[in-house]
Amino acid sequence: MIHSLFLINNAGDLFLEKHWKSVISRSICDYFFEAREKAVEPDNVPPVIRTPHHYLINIYREKIFFVSVIQTEVPPLFVIEFLHRVAETFQDYFGECSETTIKDNVVIVYELLEEMLDNGFPLATESNILKELIRPPTILRSMVNTITGSSNVGETLPTGQLSNIPWRRAGVKYTNNEAYFDVVEEIDAILDKSGTTVFAEIQGVIDACVKLSGMPDLTLSFMNPRLLDDVSFHPCVRYKRWESERVISFIPPDGNFQLMSYHISAQNLVAIPIYVKQNISFFETGSSGRLDITVGPKQTMGKTVECLVVTVHMPKVVLSANLSATQGTYNYDPVTKILLWDIGKLNPQKLPNLKGSLSLQSGAPKPEENPSLNIDLKIQQFAISGLKVNRLDMYGEKYKPFKGVKYVTKAGKFQVRT
């Protein structure tokens, strides 16, 4: 099982270590540093690194490498999933997962890691249970603690760990009972030069914020459940009922959680909300090039496209860009070679256009690689797949909860080739 964990920042400083079995010397990380150096970019460090006596499995999150050491045959995905869970827990506890917050809360971090694994076996990884065991730091509580002398460690047995619904604690009470669901869809797509879709799919999630007293038993149904043939559920969902009736039946965890994620890859269901007309060319001589990008709406079902941002990764030889935008602002960073055009709302009557010239390093040959465009966008109150929630019913409790569903469509990895 998981033997040790090292946290390493982007600069290569090891700033925290935790061993769940015997102590392993931090010199084991030399193998990681070697791989890190070879990879150049931090994103490119291979997740599994073999050393003579151990394996290092690492993830890169929020500019921190979570490097775990294992010694026996352990499913690597188990380790990777666990490491992501650790990062999420830090995020959950400290608001952000960064070197500073981890260092500021080092004792809580240590206590958390101790509760999350026992001898390398996962112990408590549900945020509900952890919060019962170790209370997250708040300014108010730390003040109260210093005055009253109480601690941030729970005195009770984490009841959830024993019940058959480990994700929910008992005795939850709210004065306002409410349940909100966010249907968030991201479009992953690759469009080629001519605008044809090379590949497109929708990654959808339903995030829930459920604040209901007692032990509510919820049922969520869809207008068009047939859209969903590839789904992953939170452990609370009764899979049998989904299989037979296509409804989502569950006793929710308390607070925020991801109820389900789904994946729609059928080409005909994936609408592409915008089109991009672009022409980026470099001249053989004169060390310059031209850029002309126009964005327009395509399949938006009458909704407005917002927060539209176009990002262009320019070839290394591009020194500066002299452009004019009919809408929004643009910025070219000559260090990262990224051209960022922040358009904002897309107005179908007056299409935004960015046009102008690029200047290249003098004497440099015409760049070999083609730049590619990345699109960011947002459409409120609209799920691009057409998924609609039909109703939410609650059983097991008497009160009447407040219910709400929100839809939003975003661009995921949305890429236009040139």
Added chain:
Amino acid sequence: MLLSVTGEIFELKAELNNEKKEKRKEAVKKVIAAMTVGKDVSSLFPDVVNCMQTDNLELKKLVYLYLMNYAKSQPDMAIMAVNSFVKDCEDPNPLIRALAVRTMGCIRVDKITEYLCEPLRKCLKDEDPYVRKTAAVCVAKLHDINAQMVEDQGFLDSLRDLIADSNPMVVANAVAALSEISESHPNSNLLDLNPQNINKLLTALNECTEWGQIFILDCLSNYNPKDEREAQSICERVTPRLSHANSAVVLSAVKVLMKFLELLPKDSDYYNTLLKKLSPPLVTLLSGEPEVQYVALRNINLIVQKRPEILKQEIKVFFVKYNDPIYVKLEKLDIMIRLASHANIAQVLAELKEYATEVDVDFVRKAVRAIGRCAIKVEQSAERCVSTLLDLIQTKVNYVVQEAIVVIRDIFRKYPNKYESIIATLCENLDSLDEPDARAAMIWIVGEYAERIDNADELLESFLEGFHDESTQVQLTLLTAIVKLFLKKPSETQELVQQVLSLATQDSDNPDLRDRGYIYWRLLSTDPVTAKEVVLSEKPLISEETDLIEPTLLDELICHIGSLASVYHKPPNAFVEGSHGIHHNCILMLIVYNTGHYCPSGDLLGDLLNLDLGPPVNVPQGSSMQIGAVDLLGGGLDSLLGGDLGGGVGGSPAVGQNFIPSSVPNTFAPSPTPAALSSGLNDLFELSSGMSIATGGYVASKTVSITGHYVHMFYCLYFFCCVFSFGVIPTTPLAMHTPLMPSQSIDISLPLNTIGPVMKMDPLNNLQVAVKNNIDVFYFSTLIPLSVFFVEDGKMERQVFLATWKDIPNENELQYQIKDCHLNADTVSGKLQNNNIYTIAKRNVEGQDMLYQSLKLTNGIWILAELRIQPGNPNYTLSLKCRAPEVSQYVYQMYDAILKN
């Protein structure tokens, strides 16, 4: 710095002993904080332990944290904490009981463990499931510290009982603990899986945590259902796990289903439904974090090789996004090629062409290579691929052009005489080629199609100018290409061939080049017709997919989906330490190193891994001898070449002097026996070995000849050699720096001595070999004649012989028949004496010749023999007496071989 640390510790010490509870708690917190950042605060041990007796849960936890970290360095102080643990295990609060049992197990101090048995036994039967599940893990912890004690105390049985526990979390933890323990007990059947257990596990599967589900699924995958009905019912209950949000659960479920699919009838509806159900979850894994994608892709790579039908419709999800990490890109590319078919080749090619214009050089190269692989795999697309490659060559991007030329050579080999029209375009880029691979490829193409290239002689001549600056690969290819050219156009190129032959044979230091040059020279000068037949013979077509995993290994890996093995595509027992106990039942004799290929005999590798570097390990089989351990994979080649070889190799002055290979008269020299290369794929090369003995008795020389069988070349072969039964190891490690060409043999003599570590093997004269080079690691095994271990001074005094014969108990006497031997007693004596088997006395009893003989092995074991020869009867009777009767069998085999030779 040191001063400030000491000052800090002094302050903390004072605070820990403060009267106020709050102050003490703050102090402990500070200590923990210092500990987490790696400061040594172990000197505060007694002060921290003093804070343990508290009813404040947080303080208790913090002290426990500290104890776990430092108990090892302060074992005597740690004993002070034992009483508190025992008391806490009786606490009415189950949280405290669980916390105590959890912490106890983490204190890795031998002295303490025995005090923990009783509390642990109680906790395993605790009324509270939270305590039981914590106790289950504690068993695994104790096992790690003291395995014997855990077995003696019956904790393993208690763990097995917990599988039937009513609480799913307890079941999951028991399974997890048992699987971890069984990692160090490969053969013991700790998890006895029967239908009842399986049912319990399947029930627990629905209710336990996501992590528990992983352990249970992994455990289920080891079960062999008795019939297809059982397999189907397990599959039905596992399928819902495919929709779990945790990717590790999904992959473990995929493993169970992939394995059990085999057992289902192929034409059943259920089989087909199940196949369909496998595809969406695999696709979903690819939308996870990049690390998850990587592991998923490595496994999908296996799955598409085993069952391409599952994902054949999904090729688009493997299309590369430009911001994927490079390790994801490369894996996706690999799978795209595996899924490429006539139906989707147009899309795939369009994608690959796109990738070839990306920024990352490694990725671009692989994309270009992929186009070549598509051409070879999908015949209908070859033409399209070639034109795509030509387009890419037009881009003039240097590394793209070079890579393209290399793959075009492979396309030429697959489809000879089909695409020569493009040669002209290729030739235009001749000057830009600066990588040996690309130069060699181009030269090969020019040589192969010399008759259709008008200026072939000029082209090749241009390479000849800097002949000595070229890499060996280019030199050899150029030599062959010019010879080909000469054979095709003898009239104009006589001068050129003369030139290259003299460059290769006279001006080169490289023996391979010289040898090949001489061979061509001789061939051309003696028999041009034969030369033509040899040099211009038809080449075998290259196979479609050279990188497929061998089927048996693939099946094994499919059973280990989701494991490290599946990420590395290596057999599961090949690389994780401790997956085997100490079973060193192998003679390790000669190790040749060679990289890039999988290793077919995983057991050996497993064993190699167990040879731990460091202090000698006791050999368990009742032998009192110690082996100096060799860390082969650990230290890599450095340790092989260094002085780590059992400590016996380096710096022994006697070694060099004793090596007298030529002074061996009339020894039994077997014809080299090809060693079994246990590769199921294309035999990349062959290794044969012959062994001869030197008069010193403890020095032998080894001749190895290696024959290449493949288009690849082998670089840097390293030899390492030892026979543990006789302690034979090479006097110096051997490295081969010259590449091995196809069909080329190299003879190597390797001086050996017998001062290496000794370990008993089965069979005694077994020889196993590992090879590492630019392809991968290979393993060989063969038998060597025992006679090389017979020493010269093996003649016993008559009296000693008689006494010894009587002294060895009769049950050690073994009788053998040597059949069909038509020699008289004297010839027999002579033949045997040449192999260091000495006749001490000869008697004639009732018309039969009785020969009394003795021989001694390098390790000092004497073997006494009585050979009865009856005139007219071709069957001799051989009685062997030896204190180590297991040797007799091999001695008999030697007798048989010597007398019939």
